[in-house]
Amino acid sequence: MRRLLIALGAFWGLGLAAGLVLPFDGPGGRALALALADRVGAPSPTIAQLTLPDTPWPQGWGYVLDDPHGPAGARLAYEASAADWVLVGRVTADGWLDAHLYGPAGPERARFSEPQLLADWLALKVGAERRPLILEPQLDGPLSRLLDGDVEGAARALAELTPRARARLEAEIAAVKGLFAHGPDLAALGLPPGVVDYWAHHKDPEAMADAGMGPVWKAFFPITRDDRPAARERALALLGSDRALDLAGALLLLRALDDPAWVQAARRLTAAAPELTLGWEELSFAAFDAGDADEAAYALERALALDPENDLYWTNLGWARYLQGDLPGAIAASLRAMRLAPNPTAAYNLGLFYALARDHERAFDRYLEALRIDDEGVTPMALEDLAKTHRTDLLYWQGFLLERTGRADEARQAYTGFLAEHPDHPLAPLAREALAALERVRTRLELLGFRLGPLDVGFEIGTGEAVRPLLRAETDGYLPSAPVEVEVRSDAGVVAHGRDEVTLPPLTSDWTRELAPLTVSEPGRYRVTVRYAGQRVEAELRVRPGHLARRLLGQEVVPLGLGGTPLLAPEELAAPDGTDRLVAAVLEAVRAAAPNAERVERFAKPLPAGPFQGKSVAQLMATADAGLVRRFLTAALEQPQLLLEQDAVNAFAAWLAELR
Template sequence: MRWISGLLFLGLALAQGLVLPFEGPKGYGLAQAFAQGLKAPPPTLLALLLPDLPWRGSYELAGGLYTKAGARLARAVTGADWVLLGREEEGGLRLFLADAQGAKEALFPTPELAWLWLQGQGLAPRRSPLPAPGLPEERLRALAQGEDPDPLHQSALDLKEGRGSGLLEGLLPQRLLLLWQGRLPRAYEAFRLLAEGKREEALALAAAMGEGDVLERTAAHLLLRALEDERWKASARRLAEAFPELPLAWEEVSFAAFQEGQGKEAKEALLKALALRPDSWLYWTNLGWAYYLTGDLPRALLASERAVRLQPNATAYYNLGLFRAIYGDFLGAKAAYDRALRLDEGEDYPEALKDLEEREEPLALFFRAYLAERAGLEAKPLYEAFLEAHPKHPAAFAASRALKRLKTSQVRLQVLRFTLIPGDLEARPFRKGEAVFPMVRLEGLPYLGRGALETLLWQEGKVLAQEAKPLGFPPLTAALEETAPAVTLPEEGRYTLEVRYGEAQVLLPLEVGPESLARRLYALGLEARDLSGQALLTPKEALGPEGETLLLERTLKALKEAAPLATAPRFTTPLDQGPYKGRSVQELLQNPTPELVRAFYQAVLENPELLAENDVVNAFVEWLLGP
C-alpha cells in the first residue's frame, strides 16, 4: 500500500503542471530535464496531445506558442496549474511560464540559471540540480512523433483515436483528457456552432464567455469579429486590458481604432503589439498607416520601409508610394507603386486609388492616372487633368507620353474553343438543351482594360439569350484566358454565337443537333463504368457524334456479362411491381434492350446520385429493384 499511495501522490503532483517541448536543436532533451526536475509528465506526451486552439491559425494567430500569450493559452486549454515552455536562442535559453498570476518571460545564459529562476518561482525544489534527461534527444524526438511508442505514449495515441485515457488518467489534467474524449470546452463548442451556421447560439455562448479565462475571452472576441457583431470593438479593448501580453488583442484594438478614425489609439496599440512581436510585417505595415493618420509622415515612411524589408506586400508599397508622392519624390513613389502593382493580386489597388483621391498634391493626381492605367481603368481623363493643372510639372512629360500610348491602346479577343464544362475539351457540334461555354483569350495593349465578358446567342437576327460576367484580374495584366458565361441552346437548328469584350467581338456559327445521352451524362460529370471500374467511353467518344450509340452498345454488353453473377434470390425472383413486373433482374440482365438501357439513363439524368459512386451494372440493378 505504501508504494501505491506514493504513486498516487506522484500522480497528483504531476497533474499540477506541464512542461511542453522546448524549441531548438536540443529542445526535447532540455524539456525532459526540466520536467523530471519538476515532477511533470514527459513533454513528449504534450507533443502528441496539445490540441490546436479552436480558431483558424491556432497559436500563430495569437502570437505563437513560444510566447507569454502562447504559454497562457496552453495553460487554459490544458487545464494545468502552470505551463512551462522554452526556446533555445543565440543568447541562451528563454523560458515562458504561465500560472494563475499571469505569464512571465526570461532569458538565461545557461539552463542551470533558468533552473535557479524556477526555484525562485517556487516550482523547482531549492538547492536541487537540474537533472540530466533520461533519454537521448533522438529517442525523445521519435516518441514525440508517435514512433515506436512505449506504453505511456501508446496511451496518448489511443486517446487521440478515441480509445480511452488508459495510463494517462491522473497523470494529465482532466480538462485535457476530457477534450480528447469529446467533451469540448465552451470555446471549442462555440466555434462548432459557428461552423454549423448557428449564429445566435454561437453569439449567446460568446456572451457567456466574455468574463472567462484567456482562451474563452479570445474565442468570444473572435466570434464577435467573425459574425460582424457591433460589440467586437469593445471586446477588443477589454481583451487587451485583461491580457496585455496578447499581441492579437492589441492588433484588434488597432483595427477598431482605424474604423473609428482614431489614428493615435491605433498607433499606440500597434506599438504595444510590436513590443510583443517585433518582426510582424503586418504590424509594421499598419503602424505606417497609423503614423500617416496622425500626421507623422517621417515615421510613416520608416515603418513602411521596415514592413517591406520584413515581407514585401502590396499594401505597404502602396503606402510608401503615397507618402513619397506627398513629399514630391517622383522616382521614389514610382518605384514603390511599381512594386505594389506587381505584388497586388487585384484586391489592394482600389484603396490605393481612394487614398490618392483624398490628396491635393500634384503627384497624387499623376499617380491616380498611373495606377488606373495599369489596373485597367479609365486613365485618360486623369492624365489630361494633370497636364491641364500642372503643365510645367516635371512629371508632365511622363503624362504626355502616357496619353500617346493610350491613343494606340486596343483589345483583342480570340475564341479558343467551345466546351460543355468550363476549361474542358472542344465540344462541337452541340446538341439541343446543352450549355455552351466559350473559352477565350483576351489581350490588351498596353494593359487589359476592365469590363464585362458577354455571350450572346443569335438566330435570324434576334437575340435569344445574353449573359455577362464582369472580369477581375490583377493590375499589369496584358493577356488572360477566361471562360465566357454560358448560354443554353433551346432547340435543334442553326445559330450564331457572339462573344464580346469592350470593343472586341467574335461571331461564330453553331449547328445544333438532337439530344445525346452520352453528352448529357458527361456534362453532369457522370462516368459510366463496368464492374471492373473501366470507363465505357473516353471523353472524346462521349463528346463525339457516335457517343450515344457507343454508350448503349457498351452498356448492353456490360449488363450481359454481369448476368451470370446475378444468382441471389432477390435477382432471380420476378419483380412484383413497376414497368418490368413479372421479369427478374437476372432475366433483364441477360436480355436487355436499347430501350431499357435508355430508360435507365433517363432515370440517371433525373437522379444523378444513382450513378455517381456506382458502376453501371449495380446502378442498373438498384434502379430495377427500386427504393
C-alpha cells in the first residue's frame, strides 16, 4: 500500500450528521466523491451540488470563488449549507488526490496517493467506522451528465454497467428526477439545514433563517425594493460577522451601492478569510485608489499565492511595481501576464516600461502589439500614463499611439513637441518621417446609398420609411473613433438628422457600416450631407410616396406564415403593389387557420369587450376582410414586436384578442 503523503489538522470527532461531499474535479472525481459519500453516510454529491443555495448577486459563486475545489470552496459551501462539515477536492492529472475538509475547527488539507487512504482519513475525521471503499469508476461519465442536467444521457449508460454500479446509478437518476420535479423532501435526503431552509424560503428571503445563506440574502433583498438605505444598513451589519460568506456578501453589496465602506469590508475579508482571492483583489483596488503602491503589491502577491495563473493579478502587480519604482519587477510581472493571456493593458504597460528604460525596439514591439490586440479601448489610458511621466522624450510615444488611433492633429503636435525638445534623439528621424507621412494622408468618404431592411435601395426611398445610410470611409493612414453626422436637407432646411458614434479599434484604415435610420415624411428631392473626421460628402436623395409594406420592411419586419417561412420576399414587399400583396397573403393565411383556432379555447370564446364584443377570435379570422388585415398591419407598424416575435397568424389572433 502506498503511503499517505500529507495530512494536516487535528481530529474533530464531528459525527455523521449533515455533512457534505461535493463532486471532485478531475478524471474520476465524480465517481470518487460518490464512493466517499457512501462510505461515510453523506448525501449524494450530485444532489448536494445541484441543491447548493444560489447567491443573491447575479454572477453566481464564480464571482467570489476562483476554485470551488480548493479551501475557499470548502469554506463557502460549509457556511452556505450550514453543514457539519464539507469535503471538496480534485484528482490531479498524475493521479494524486487533493482534499480540503472544512468543519467547526476550520480547514484541513490532505494529499493522498490512493482512494482508500482518503476514505480512511475522512472516516477518521468525521467519526465513521472503518470499512472498505466501494469505488465504481464506470459511474464517472454518467454522474457528470447528471450534474449537467442530462438525465437521459446518464440513463443510456445503464446497460453497460455492472449490476452493482447499475443499481447505484439508478438511485442517483431517481433522486435527480425527483429533484427536478420539485418533489423531494430535502431533509429526508440528508441535506443540511442551510440547504433545506434556502429552498423552503428562496422566494421569500426575509423568512430565511439567520444561518446558511439567510443573512446574505436578507442583506441583498432590500435592493429588489430599491431600498438602498436598508440594504446599506444590513451590509454594514454583516461586517461584524466572522463568516467569509457574510463578509464577501457585504463587500459586493457595498460595492454595488458605491459605499466607501467597501474598503473596510475588503480588509475584514482578508483578515477573516485569507484563502479567498476576492478580498485581496478588492484590497489591491482600494490601495491603488489611495495611491498606496506598497499595499497594492502586497495584496496582489497574496492573491497570486492563491491563484498564480491569474493574468489580471500579474498585470496589476506589474503596475504596482512600476509605482514602487521597481522597473525590472514591473517588466517581469507584466511579461508573466502576457504569457498567461495577452491583454492590451499589460502590453501598453510594457511599452511604457521599455520606453522609460530607453529600450526603443522593445517599446515599439510592445506598443504595436497592444494596438493590435486592443479591443477594449485602452489607448486613452495608455496616453494618460505617458503624459503623467512629464518626460518630454516620451512625447514620441504619445505621437506613435495618437497617429495609429487616427488622431492625426494631436499626433502632429506630439511629434513636433518631441523634436523641439530632442532634435538629436535616436527616435528623432522616425518622428520626422511620421510628420511627413501624416502630411501625405488622404481620407475618402463615400455614401454608398440607403438600405431598407435587407434591401439596397440606392438613393430612392419612400415617405415614412426608416432607411439606413450606408457609409464607407478609408484612408492612407488610420481612422479615428468619432461621430458621424447625417443631414437630409430641403430648400426649407433640415428635415432629418442622425448621429452615430463610430468606435474603432486602433490601426483601422477603412470601415463600412449602416448608420442609424432616417425618415423623410414628404416626397421630393433632397440633399444628404455626411460628416466624419473632418471629411464631408454629399449626395442627392429622391423621396417618393411610400406604402405600408415598405414601412414594415424598414422596421426589419418580414411577416412569417405558420410554418415560419416569409409570406413574401423582401423584394415583393418593396414592390409598388407590396402592401396589396401583403394584405392578400396575410388574409389567406388567417382564413386558412380559422378552423384550427376554433379548437383553441381562448380563441373560441366570445370576446368580453372591445369593438368585436360577443364574437370569437376564430369567427373573426374566418370572416376577416382586407380592411381588418390592413388595420392589423398598421398597428404592427406602431408595435413591430407583434410580427417580430411570432408569425402573422398568431400575431393577428393575439391582436384581435387584445383589441379594445
